[in-house]
Amino acid sequence: MGITKTQIFNEEQNDLAQFFKVLGHPARVAILQYVSNQNACICNDLVEEIGLAQATISQHLKELKSIGLLNGEIEGKKMCYCINVERWETIQNQLNNFFNKTKSNCC
């Protein structure tokens, strides 16, 4: 099929999986690392930096925006992408909560 049966899972499970999924591509990991290491916000040297076509980078940026992890601000004909730190921390907390609650075990 290829279609995920989201209806049979609860909201927490679907949300967590959604975050993980968006972060689950090396280009998106690389974008986040690069954006956070720039002092200036004017990005999109990303295309050169990462080595994927402009259309592809744009698509990955869209996915990172879809979970609120990146904000894009228009600055003339350039875009200023930056990490939404508040959202970032919220997500980190949710993931840690998952890890901490889930690691107890019997073996």
Place this chain on the structure above:
Amino acid sequence: MGITKTQIFNEEQNDLAQFFKVLGHPARVAILQYVSNQNACICNDLVEEIGLAQATISQHLKELKSIGLLNGEIEGKKMCYCINVERWETIQNQLNNFFNKTKSNCC
């Protein structure tokens, strides 16, 4: 295409993305939660618990094993799945390291 260009990313980026990707499905999140909440290790009530076909659950378990997050031990004709706590903590640390190193920003 559908093929990820892993060659153009470094090992850290690919590893992180791989973890995230495996965790990026609600069934796999649910499996981890369920396994960790059982006192006994004898799982696979999972099929009933989660509501996907046996073949599908088996496939998801395989992916979780592929990143070392679950161990499976044969117990007669049953399988005892349990979380590899050491591995679990390693991954949690790596993810936290990524989040902490990456959140600095300019906006």
Place this chain on the structure above:
DNA sequence: TTTTAATATTGCAATATTACGATATTAAAA
């Protein structure tokens, strides 16, 4: 031994993702 139960594997159909060229769009620069 034969049966049964638990799990894995195979094969396949449906859908999703990745990547990119081509083509918009839009705002500054000329």
Place this chain on the structure above:
DNA sequence: TTTTAATATCGTAATATTGCAATATTAAAA
């Protein structure tokens, strides 16, 4: 105004993922 540069969107091909029925496999139970 025309050109140019930066970015987004569209269309599409190649590949991956999800899910399941059917079929192995294997070990205990009968």
